[in-house]
Amino acid sequence: MKRVDNFNAGPAALPLEVLEEVREELIDFRGTGMSVMEMSHRSKEYEAVHNEAQARLRRLLGIPDDYRVLFLQGGASLQFAMIPMNFLGDGRRALYVLTGAWSEKARDEAVRFGEVVVNDWATAGGYRDIPDRIPEDDGAFAYVHITSNNTIFGTQWPQFPKTLSPLVADMSSDILSRPIEVTDFALIYAGAQKNLGPSGVTVVIAKDEFLAGENANLPTMLRYSTHVKSNSLYNTPPTFAIYIMDRVLAWVERLGGLAAVAERNRKKAALVYEAIDRHPQVYLGHAEKRARSQMNVTFRLASEELERAFLSEAAERGFVGLKGHRSVGGCRASLYNAVPVEAAERLAQFMDDFARRH
The missing domain is CATH 3.40.640.10 (Type I PLP-dependent aspartate aminotransferase-like (Major domain))
Structure with missing residues (x-):
């Protein structure tokens, strides 16, 4: 499977x-x-x-x-x-x-x-x-x-x-x-x-x-x-x-109910936002930090060429759904309850690797 x-x-x-x-x-x-x-x-x-x-x-x-x-x-x-x-x-x-x-x-x-x-x-x-x-x-x-x-x-x-x-x-x-x-x-x-x-x-x-x-x-x-x-x-x-x-x-x-779910969601969002913040020369987060969503992490890359390369490589790695909404473009990682913490970890690792290579 x-x-x-x-x-x-x-x-x-x-x-x-x-x-x-x-x-x-x-x-x-x-x-x-x-x-x-x-x-x-x-x-x-x-x-x-x-x-x-x-x-x-x-x-x-x-x-x-x-x-x-x-x-x-x-x-x-x-x-x-x-x-x-x-x-x-x-x-x-x-x-x-x-x-x-x-x-x-x-x-x-x-x-x-x-x-x-x-x-x-x-x-x-x-x-x-x-x-x-x-x-x-x-x-x-x-x-x-x-x-x-x-x-x-x-x-x-x-x-x-x-x-x-x-x-x-x-x-x-x-x-x-x-x-x-x-x-x-x-x-x-x-x-x-x-x-x-x-x-x-x-x-x-x-x-x-x-x-x-x-x-x-x-x-x-x-x-x-x-x-x-x-x-x-x-x-x-x-x-x-x-x-x-x-x-x-x-x-x-x-x-464990909503308290446990909230902590799990906080961990997932932190993993991806930290990857964005570690590489400001590559990733450009959309939301102000105080208003960042725990559910939908939106960001762009430094150029459209890099963005296309990022989405292409992400697809090859088995990441689905990272393209931003058609009305705004860019990238979006949706981290709803059912997304495992391990998936966010793998995405953050890929983002770090991509940033080092570009």
């Missing part, structure tokens, strides 16, 4: 032991004689998986009883629209903090449904940094929206802002990578395909009090209350993706 060092930005690496577990259960899931992909989402066997995944996520993140956990579809991109559909309008305003391309996309959807105020402090520096504060928040906004980690530019909120208005966060690329205080947020959403599992399922964690303000005049599928009342089973959910997510959550529990 050949396994590469997978630094893809998403869909991303999954834990090998989870893949092996899924392989063992693929044909006959726990004695049912069926794959999870084949069974009814109304069956007691699938319902157990569904509820188990919710319970694990609650334990790992410390989600209080007055928050709902939903498994939806449509990715973060649907949430960009679904949130303002439900919570803007009727004279309400929202504040969007721009820290990268995905926060821009969220803003672009929100302006269709209501008044949007923008904090664009980070744009002037080319999205290299994260703001220290949000001075526009006077407590009168329906919500303040942030993107917790910026995959394209490689920045991350080191600490989350304390807001006067309800805080909404797109955590698609760093959920479950470190402990968080869920009660600081009114709503959290995240596509699964980076840290939680495979593509196809989107997790929403929302406070009951915030959900009570939803727009009741929307189509059924676009109202959060629809999914709350049906335990995310109003229509057929992405059952196989939820099953794999449950297995990934169990794997995180076996690692």
Whole structure:
């Protein structure tokens, strides 16, 4: 069996032991004689998986009883629209903090449904940094929206802002990578395909009090209350993706929970950032040090010729996914939870070797 060092930005690496577990259960899931992909989402066997995944996520993140956990579809991109559909309008305003391309996309959807105020402090520096504060928040906004980690530019909120208005966060690329205080947020959403599992399922964690303000005049599928009342089973959910997510959550529990995962992620990021910093004549990191992402390390090389050589040699060594996003170019190493520390070690060693030779 050949396994590469997978630094893809998403869909991303999954834990090998989870893949092996899924392989063992693929044909006959726990004695049912069926794959999870084949069974009814109304069956007691699938319902157990569904509820188990919710319970694990609650334990790992410390989600209080007055928050709902939903498994939806449509990715973060649907949430960009679904949130303002439900919570803007009727004279309400929202504040969007721009820290990268995905926060821009969220803003672009929100302006269709209501008044949007923008904090664009980070744009002037080319999205290299994260703001220290949000001075526009006077407590009168329906919500303040942030993107917790910026995959394209490689920045991350080191600490989350304390807001006067309800805080909404797109955590698609760093959920479950470190402990968080869920009660600081009114709503959290995240596509699964980076840290939680495979593509196809989107997790929403929302406070009951915030959900009570939803727009009741929307189509059924676009109202959060629809999914709350049906335990995310109003229509057929992405059952196989939820099953794999449950297995990934169990794997995180076996690692020791989010404190252990955060330390593991810190080690991986430090290995790669230290390689960049050791060779400033070759590697040019994008993010300011205080805003460096633990999930996505973005950098360029001193010339386009060197960059092409680096990516070519990296591919020959079995490193996958190091090319930067098409909109900005450069290089990017995504170090999500499932990427082993050993993979980061091998990448850092290669970077040192490449720098010495060039």
